[in-house]
Amino acid sequence: MTRILMKGNEAIAEAAIRAGAIYYFAYPITPQNEVGEYMARRLPEVGGVFVQAESEVAVGNMLFGAVASGKRVFTSSSSPGISLMQEAISYMAGARLPVVLINIMRGGPGLGGILPSQADYFQSTKGGGHGDYRVLVLAPSTLQEAVDLTMLAFHLADKYCNPTMVLADGMIGQMMEPVEFPENYVEEPVPPKDWATTGCQGRAPVIIKSLNLDPVVLEKNNLVLAEKYKLMKRDEVRFEAYRINPKNRILVVSYGTMARICQTVIDELEQEEISIGLLRPITLFPFPAKEIFAEAVKPNIEVVLTVEMSMGQMVEDVEWAVKDKKPVEFYGRTGGIVPTPEEVKDYIMKILAKDTPAVKSWNG
Amino acid sequence: MNESTHAIFTRPQSFRDVVTHYCPGCTHGIIHRLVAEVLDEFGIRGRTVGVAPVGCGVFIYNYFQTDFLEAPHGRAPALATGLKRVRPDLIVFTYQGDGDLASIGTAEIIHAANRGEKFTTIFVNNAIYGMTGGQMAPTTMPGQITTTSPRGRNVEECGYPIRMAELISTLRTPAYIERVAVHTPQNIVRAKKAIRKAFQYQIDNKCFSLVEVLSTCPTNWGLTPNESLNWLEKTMQPYYPLGVFKTPDAEEQK
Numbered sequence: 001m002t003r004i005l006m007k008g009n010e011a012i013a014e015a016a017i018r019a020g021a022i023y024y025f026a027y028p029i030t031p032q033n034e035v036g037e038y039m040a041r042r043l044p045e046v047g048g049v050f051v052q053a054e055s056e057v058a059v060g061n062m063l064f065g066a067v068a069s070g071k072r073v074f075t076s077s078s079s080p081g082i083s084l085m086q087e088a089i090s091y092m093a094g095a096r097l098p099v100v101l102i103n104i105m106r107g108g109p110g111l112g113g114i115l116p117s118q119a120d121y122f123q124s125t126k127g128g129g130h131g132d133y134r135v136l137v138l139a140p141s142t143l144q145e146a147v148d149l150t151m152l153a154f155h156l157a158d159k160y161c162n163p164t165m166v167l168a169d170g171m172i173g174q175m176m177e178p179v180e181f182p183e184n185y186v187e188e189p190v191p192p193k194d195w196a197t198t199g200c201q202g203r204a205p206v207i208i209k210s211l212n213l214d215p216v217v218l219e220k221n222n223l224v225l226a227e228k229y230k231l232m233k234r235d236e237v238r239f240e241a242y243r244i245n246p247k248n249r250i251l252v253v254s255y256g257t258m259a260r261i262c263q264t265v266i267d268e269l270e271q272e273e274i275s276i277g278l279l280r281p282i283t284l285f286p287f288p289a290k291e292i293f294a295e296a297v298k299p300n301i302e303v304v305l306t307v308e309m310s311m312g313q314m315v316e317d318v319e320w321a322v323k324d325k326k327p328v329e330f331y332g333r334t335g336g337i338v339p340t341p342e343e344v345k346d347y348i349m350k351i352l353a354k355d356t357p358a359v360k361s362w363n364g
Numbered sequence: 365m366n367e368s369t370h371a372i373f374t375r376p377q378s379f380r381d382v383v384t385h386y387c388p389g390c391t392h393g394i395i396h397r398l399v400a401e402v403l404d405e406f407g408i409r410g411r412t413v414g415v416a417p418v419g420c421g422v423f424i425y426n427y428f429q430t431d432f433l434e435a436p437h438g439r440a441p442a443l444a445t446g447l448k449r450v451r452p453d454l455i456v457f458t459y460q461g462d463g464d465l466a467s468i469g470t471a472e473i474i475h476a477a478n479r480g481e482k483f484t485t486i487f488v489n490n491a492i493y494g495m496t497g498g499q500m501a502p503t504t505m506p507g508q509i510t511t512t513s514p515r516g517r518n519v520e521e522c523g524y525p526i527r528m529a530e531l532i533s534t535l536r537t538p539a540y541i542e543r544v545a546v547h548t549p550q551n552i553v554r555a556k557k558a559i560r561k562a563f564q565y566q567i568d569n570k571c572f573s574l575v576e577v578l579s580t581c582p583t584n585w586g587l588t589p590n591e592s593l594n595w596l597e598k599t600m601q602p603y604y605p606l607g608v609f610k611t612p613d614a615e616e617q618k
Contacts, residue, residue, distance in 0.1 A: 023450050049449045053442070054475035061439035061472070065415070065446030068433050073450065087436050095434075197431035197447065199454055201410030207425045209416075209434035 003178040008143050009034035011179045012076065012102055012166070013042070015150035018181050021072035021100065022048025025062040027055055027081060030114045031170040032104035035076040056081040060088025067092065067099045068208050070196030072154050076102035078170070079120050080111060082128075089163050090129030094210030094221065096195070098157035101135075101165045102150065104173035107336035115336025116170035118256060121313035124167050125285040132222050134229045136164040136236065137284040139255045143177035149282070151185065156236065158190035160228050167284060169309060171257040171338065232286045239288040243270065244277035244295060250348060251295050251326075252278045253318050254307040257338065262307055264341045265348065276348065284314070289321035296322045303351050307344055308332040376400035378409045378429050385423055389582035389589025391546045392420060395488055396427055398546075398556045399457070402563050403430065412455040413447060415440040419461040420494040438469020441476035444483040455566060456483040462503040463493045466526050473532070477572045480537040484562045485572075487528060490579040491600060498584030502526045505599055510584070529576045529609050538571045538612035545578035545606055547593040554606075571612040578604055 006014070013035045016024070024039040036052070043050045053059040059075050063085075066073040077085065082103045092099050103124065107117040124137045136156055140146035150166050157164035197206050212218035240259075243266050244251075254262045259280040266276045279295055281288050296304045304326050306315040315330040322328050331347045333339045375381060378400035386392045403409045412430045416422050418437035425432035435443045440458035448456045465473050465487050473485065492510055493499040500513040503525045507516040517525075529543045540562055544555035555577055562573035578600050580592040587595055 023446075025446060051445065051449060051479075054471050057439070058442040058445075058472055058475065061436060061442030062446035062449075064435070064439075065433060065443030065448075066450045067446075068413075068443070069447055069450040071450050073446070088439070091436050197413045197433055198451065199411035199413060200429070200431050205429055205431050207432045207434070209425065209432075211422060211434055 003180050005176055005178050006143065007034055007174065007176050008146055008168070009076070009104065009173045010038045011143050011147050012150050012173075013038040014181065015147040016074055016100070016154070017042060017046060017048070018185055019072065019151040019154040021074050021154055022046050023066050023071055023073040024048065024075065025051045025053055025059050025066065025073070026075045026077065027053050027059050029078045029081045031106055032076050032078050032102070032173050034173070035102065056084035057087065060085035063099050064088050064092055064097065067097045068197045070193035070198060072100070072158070074100035074102065074154075076104065078104050078106045079108050079117070082120065082123070086129035089135065090131050090133060091210050092163050093129075093133035093135065093225070094131060095208050096161040096225070097163070097208070098161050099163045100153045100157050101163065103165055103167050105167065105169045107334060113336040114170065116257060116309060116338055117334060117336055118169055118258060118309040119311070119313065119334055120167065121284065121308070121310060124165055125287070125317075133225055134162075134285050136160065136162055136232055136286075137167050138165070138238075139167050139282060139284050140172060141256050141259045141280065143172065143175070143179050146172055147179050147181065155187050155190065160232060161191070161195070162228060167256070169257050229286075236283055237286045237288045237291070238282035239291055240280040240282060242266065242278035242280060243275070244279065245275065246298070246300055247275035248277035248298075248300055249274065249302050250276045250351065251292075251301050251304045252276055252307060253281070253292055253304060253314070254278065255281045255284065255314065258307050258309050261339060261341055262344060265345045268341065268345060269348065274352065281314070287317050287321070289317065292318060292321040293323065293325070296326045301326055303327050303329050305329045305331065305348065305351065307339070309338060310334050376404045378403040380427055380429050382427060384427055386420065387583040389580060389592055390420070391579045392488065394546045394552060395486065395555070395577050395579065396424065398552070398559050399459070399486060400428065401556065402560050405560070406563060406567060408455045408563070408567065411453065412457070415443045415447075415456065415458040417458070417460040417464040419464050421459050421461055421488065422495070424459050438464050438467070439472055440464070441469065441472040441481070441485065445476050445479070445481045448481060448483045452482065452569070455563065457563075458483065458485045460485060460487055461494070462487075462489045462491065462501045466502040466528050473528070474535075477532045477539055477574065478535050478537050480539065481572050482566055482569055483572065484566050485574040486559065487574055487576045488579045489528070489576055489604065490581040491525070492581050492584045494581050494584055498581075503528075505603060525603060527604060529574070532574060533609035539610050540565045540571055540573040540612060541610040542608045543576040543578070543604060543606050545596060545601060547578070547580065547596045565612065576604075
């Protein structure tokens with residue numbers, strides 16, 4: 001395999017093509033425009049389709065129609081654009097369609113800013129649109145992982161017939177790193193797409209819909225979805241354990257770009273003989289709650305610290321996972337500000353010195 | 365008369381043998397049938413996918429013997445775009461009412477038409493929101509009483525009814541746009557011809573096609589079926605003139 005230096009957005013775009021997704025619908029928004037620009041150039045070369053839609057509302061619904069063909073289709077966008085797609089995401093979740101969405105998060109709320117943020121955790125992992133549904137969410141922390149998870153996203157979407165999101169931040173989208181693409185990409189088989197609307201020649205008509213006026217039928221569809229989410233929680237939880245060992249005094253939980261910064265801090269503290277472990281969720285839904293609990297309750301752990309580029313969103317899931325067995329602290333910056341290793345380190349030192357934390361999550 | 369000249373009235377193959385939910389005197393049933401007949405005549409049922417709207421037409425997927433997608437309100441043209449772009453060999457049509465197409469879905473229909481998407485839209489204009497119980501639509505006539513314009517549509521506040529066929533016809537991109545009505549047998553025959561033409565343009569991969577069909581809603585208009593047919597002709601038709609507004613062939617001559 002050859003290593004190529006690429007920008008995150010372009011690496012994600014190429015990864016999607018390598019996974020067989022050659023149908024792309026999108027609307028321009030910073031900081032992910034390079035995905036669309038790459039696709040506009042590249043897709044005609046591979047017999048694919050690029051459509052620049054009139055809005056993200058239309059993008060979501062073009063995906064809805066396109067994914068109904070049974071082909072792999074996707075979009076990329078950033079926070080405000082993903083908000084506009086929530087209508088279609090809810091419909092596709094209800095109709096059980098395997099769409100893939102890339103969200104290169106920027107600061108909010110509202111128009112917010114264009115710099116990196118992790119403030120869409122709630123929106124991505126708790127539903128986002130109306131109704132009882134979940135999106136499978138993958139959070140890369142390096143460009144190589146962005147490539148790998150983008151390819152995996154198409155597989156998992158097909159496996160579960162469920163909307164699947166790669167949730168990265170503007171840092172992942174904008175920075176450059178060497179990446180490798182698998183040369184002979186092979187996937188586990190996915191279920192046949194016998195639900196696709198491909199014309200009813202030689203078979204009974206297929207209807208893809210989310211409308212069920214009979215509450216018994218509608219509840220049944222929700223139960224099918226719930227069963228699927230249970231399977232995801234059982235089989236698809238992914239995380240990375242970094243420097244986790246019995247000497248750890250603090251368990252840090254952090255994802256994406258923020259987790260990389262925490263790794264730097266943890267490496268530095270290791271030099272100073274202060275042992276900190278990091279549990280980095282790779283799937284945000286399903287969330288590695290059991291794994292966090294198992295580490296948090298170990299006798300040496302004094303505090304669980306969640307670090308995010310938000311005012312405290314994932315920390316709610318961490319608190320829920322830890323079940324009051326250990327104190328949960330939070331540190332975060334938001335609005336496009338990326339915490340430096342120094343400020344994270346300072347905060348950890350304060351915790352160790354039992355100094356009252358200066359920053360808490362909004363619900364803390 | 366030779367037996368082969370007998371036209372036996374049967375249900376089109378593209379139409380299921382079921383009772384529809386439409387109210388007495390509603391013309392959705394006629395329009396459904398015309399579309400089904402055209403699919404049969406072209407022999408395209410097996411490669412046709414319909415896109416259902418939100419509104420009275422939503423259950424169209426229960427009545428057609430073809431694949432169907434059910435779109436969010438107004439978004440049928442976006443779904444049709446997505447599907448047709450991925451599978452250009454399919455015949456894709458949207459079936460939309462006036463609230464769906466002329467209000468919440470205005471952006472989607474205008475831009476699909478402007479991109480020249482190669483699908484067909486059947487736009488049923490009955491000047492009211494039927495399914496939600498008779499609220500004012502963008503196509504409601506001036507002075508027309510609805511549940512949300514109880515003193516009649518006030519054009520000072522709500523503007524004038526939108527003539528979608530004319531509006532879309534102003535776009536430079538080639539398209540086939542015609543307005544028809546279904547309140548008399550003669551008009552029904554013309555409507556069928558327009559729908560045939562619309563699908564023909566799609567089969568030929570020529571252009572976007574849209575047929576606006578003036579339709580009745582006796583229940584929410586508060587009229588009998590017969591009075592409704594009359595109201596369509598006397599009140600709607602003068603404001604919404606019938607005819608061809610745009611053809612791709614004319615565009616080529618420019």
